Amino acid sequence: MERLPGFRDFYPEPLPHPDVWSADARQYIFDKWRMVARRYGFREYDGPPLEPLELYTLKSGAEIVGQLYNFVDKGERSISLRPEMTPTLARMVAAHERNYKKPIKWFALPQLFRYERQQKGRLREHFQLNADVIGETDTAADSELLGLLIDTLRAFGLTAEDFVIRLSSRNAWQEFFQQRGGKPEDAYNFYQAVDKLERETPEESRKKFSAVGISFDEVNDFIKGGKPTAELQAVVDNLTARGLAAFVKIDYQVIRGLAYYTGVVFEAFDKKGEFRAIAGGGRYDNLIKLISGGKVNLPALGFGMGDVVLLELLKQRGLLPKFDSQIQTFCLIEDETLRPASLAFIQQLRDAGQAVEYALTPAKSDKQFKRAMELKAQWTVKLEKTPEGALSAKWKNLATREEKTISPPGLP
Amino acid sequence: MERLPGFRDFYPEPLPHPDVWSADARQYIFDKWRMVARRYGFREYDGPPLEPLELYTLKSGAEIVGQLYNFVDKGERSISLRPEMTPTLARMVAAHERNYKKPIKWFALPQLFRYERQQKGRLREHFQLNADVIGETDTAADSELLGLLIDTLRAFGLTAEDFVIRLSSRNAWQEFFQQRGGKPEDAYNFYQAVDKLERETPEESRKKFSAVGISFDEVNDFIKGGKPTAELQAVVDNLTARGLAAFVKIDYQVIRGLAYYTGVVFEAFDKKGEFRAIAGGGRYDNLIKLISGGKVNLPALGFGMGDVVLLELLKQRGLLPKFDSQIQTFCLIEDETLRPASLAFIQQLRDAGQAVEYALTPAKSDKQFKRAMELKAQWTVKLEKTPEGALSAKWKNLATREEKTISPPGLP
Numbered sequence A, B: 001m002e003r004l005p006g007f008r009d010f011y012p013e014p015l016p017h018p019d020v021w022s023a024d025a026r027q028y029i030f031d032k033w034r035m036v037a038r039r040y041g042f043r044e045y046d047g048p049p050l051e052p053l054e055l056y057t058l059k060s061g062a063e064i065v066g067q068l069y070n071f072v073d074k075g076e077r078s079i080s081l082r083p084e085m086t087p088t089l090a091r092m093v094a095a096h097e098r099n100y101k102k103p104i105k106w107f108a109l110p111q112l113f114r115y116e117r118q119q120k121g122r123l124r125e126h127f128q129l130n131a132d133v134i135g136e137t138d139t140a141a142d143s144e145l146l147g148l149l150i151d152t153l154r155a156f157g158l159t160a161e162d163f164v165i166r167l168s169s170r171n172a173w174q175e176f177f178q179q180r181g182g183k184p185e186d187a188y189n190f191y192q193a194v195d196k197l198e199r200e201t202p203e204e205s206r207k208k209f210s211a212v213g214i215s216f217d218e219v220n221d222f223i224k225g226g227k228p229t230a231e232l233q234a235v236v237d238n239l240t241a242r243g244l245a246a247f248v249k250i251d252y253q254v255i256r257g258l259a260y261y262t263g264v265v266f267e268a269f270d271k272k273g274e275f276r277a278i279a280g281g282g283r284y285d286n287l288i289k290l291i292s293g294g295k296v297n298l299p300a301l302g303f304g305m306g307d308v309v310l311l312e313l314l315k316q317r318g319l320l321p322k323f324d325s326q327i328q329t330f331c332l333i334e335d336e337t338l339r340p341a342s343l344a345f346i347q348q349l350r351d352a353g354q355a356v357e358y359a360l361t362p363a364k365s366d367k368q369f370k371r372a373m374e375l376k377a378q379w380t381v382k383l384e385k386t387p388e389g390a391l392s393a394k395w396k397n398l399a400t401r402e403e404k405t406i407s408p409p410g411l412p
Helices: A023-039 A054-060 A062-067 A086-099 A139-155 A170-179 A184-195 A202-211 A216-225 A230-241 A287-291 A307-316 A336-351 A365-374 B023-039 B054-060 B062-067 B086-099 B139-155 B170-179 B184-195 B202-211 B216-225 B230-241 B287-291 B307-316 B336-351 B365-374
Strands: A050-052 A070-072 A078-081 A104-108 A111-113 A125-134 A163-169 A248-250 A264-270 A279-283 A300-306 A329-332 A356-358 A379-385 A391-397 A403-406 B050-052 B070-072 B078-081 B104-108 B111-113 B125-134 B163-169 B248-250 B264-270 B279-283 B300-306 B329-332 B356-358 B379-385 B391-397 B403-406
Touching: A023 A104, A023 A125, A023 A139, A023 A307, A050 A054, A050 A086, A054 A062, A054 A078, A054 A086, A054 A287, A070 B070, A086 A104, A086 A125, A086 A287, A086 A300, A125 A139, A125 A307, A139 A163, A139 A230, A139 A264, A139 A279, A139 A300, A139 B336, A163 A170, A163 A230, A170 A184, A170 A264, A184 A202, A202 A216, A230 A248, A230 A264, A230 B336, A264 A300, A300 A307, A329 A336, A329 A365, A336 A356, A336 A379, A336 A391, A336 B139, A336 B230, A356 A365, B023 B104, B023 B125, B023 B139, B023 B307, B050 B054, B050 B086, B054 B062, B054 B078, B054 B086, B054 B287, B086 B104, B086 B125, B086 B287, B086 B300, B125 B139, B125 B307, B139 B163, B139 B230, B139 B264, B139 B279, B139 B300, B163 B170, B163 B230, B170 B184, B170 B264, B184 B202, B202 B216, B230 B248, B230 B264, B264 B300, B300 B307, B329 B336, B329 B365, B336 B356, B336 B379, B336 B391, B356 B365
Parallel strands: A163 A248, A329 A356, A329 A379, B163 B248, B329 B356, B329 B379
Antiparallel strands: A050 A078, A070 A078, A104 A125, A111 A125, A125 A300, A163 A264, A264 A279, A279 A300, A379 A391, A391 A403, B050 B078, B070 B078, B104 B125, B111 B125, B125 B300, B163 B264, B264 B279, B279 B300, B379 B391, B391 B403
């Protein structure tokens, strides 16, 4: 029996096979994501992994359905596994925003799903850190969100040598497009053409821009000019005050493919350009209004950072720690008459918060010790009985080989 | 736009509406589950939330399909959202067990899905702690697993006054059934009838037992007799050594409905009997062989503990903490010329691991202070400038009202 194509099994390390993923590395990434989000005052939320299909078609049009993991359920509902978190967030915020002070700063760690039929071997799910700020139009919110993005990557040991955040502005591009007579109905195709500039040949790009009546050369000049808009300058100034300016640069080549962005947009890349984007996001000031059917109108912005590219990058830079059992104490039971007392002692150690392992059944002394070493336990402990019948605990630090005996048995 | 029926939205506390769930309480439960599992040396794993439908029908027969959230995907595969974790675990273990020392002690925190068409208002998903021990036939493994179950519930503040684990034996029931001439093809219906004893009238039960040729009175006598088998006695002795005997009792009324249990089985209940089972599990020594098509034959046992009943119980006993923003420091910015310096200071505090909040845009001094109080921040801090232009940080502890000024700005 095999797992479904495009899905991952997560095993404890050391990994048994190159084809499986590390549950420890996943948890390491989740812990850092949560830790930094909390430092920034972001609160965790979550929604269902399944949503009505309409939640996605409303925002992105029917063309999105080809990429969705969607189906009809037993109640004849058209539903989809979530391909992204923002529509769920917009739905949840629209339902209860009155109960929360603005700006709302929330994060989530959803598993997201896409079903692209043609691509063999490609993952159909990944996890994402999603962080959003809702209810603040000022670019101070954009800066705060970018600070979180930068500090999240820094928390993994990545530096300004490793990654850069390319800042751009959907507003600037919109103005560019309008000033050159672009038609509103062509705007989405225009943004898509800019988004794909780096991945397509100049001929392909030239054709696409000409189809929407825009000069390819002017597009290139605009990107090369790269003059920051007032909003982008404000963001850079704010990040400069934080000491984070080295992590960003203005780069109009970034525009974000999705239709709903409205202001500052950005993507984080490794500096060597070896990987796909590490994270991406921006402002989507109209989306909550759209999702709520006009009931709630709140400005918003956010980013998503996936676990797959991040993990590849951390591996390649040697920034993933070695994961082991995290066992602190291995209790050796060499005298089976002391097993009940050893179980009581193990209970005492675990009650005190220690991670403790031991041989469930009688085993040779050297085999037990070998197991303690394999598990990278910090200590072994063994109960011993004095001739008078009193118990003591003989501790051994496996790193320093230091030994100490404690009577009655207790922590070393 | 509404979420799908039977699914939950998880919001940060304080909750905006009785109809939504607490993301904070969920994380509190997950953290405790992980903490205690690690103390016991269990390692985390996870599999896909979607599996081939066959993985479940293989184990439970086609009748299970009525309860599954199953569908046909775009690649014409019959698949299902996972209704339980054990088949995934068996699949994963069968694939790579050679790389892991036995016994394998693993846990997972999966979200599980059921689609029962008829039940309105009932949840279609929940989260579960799943803990399993694989590769050990000795009842020492059953005891270790029960120890984990007990200590997990204790970690939430629940005591022997609050819950009890009812221990039973599928072996004992199998022997009972065989000795009275029960036919193998009736065994499943017999187990089901025992499982439902507490929820059905004596008349219904009597009918069911007579249909499989077993006397209802003998069943009742067997339950009342309640003599522990040798394996159950060994488990009780082991737990007694750990000081955990008060948390268990022999109770043959428990049998577990699922077909695949083979040895010791158990269920945890609140002592007042107000809730459904808090957790349940047992041995399933034949399942890995079945799932692996005979390739791998390993004894195994495990339990599942859902988040919904546990949460209800903790709420009712007043054992859930108050959750808040966990903000440590609120930085007051009263002089806008000090905003850049304040941003630099906030960055410094966050780099040091503090959770820090502040007003993104200029706000009145009393409004900022009120927000700090609402967030239950431990401290406020405000940068000030001496006439000579040097900066200092004025800290105020919001609980003790203690104030201190530190120059140059640093931690209090």
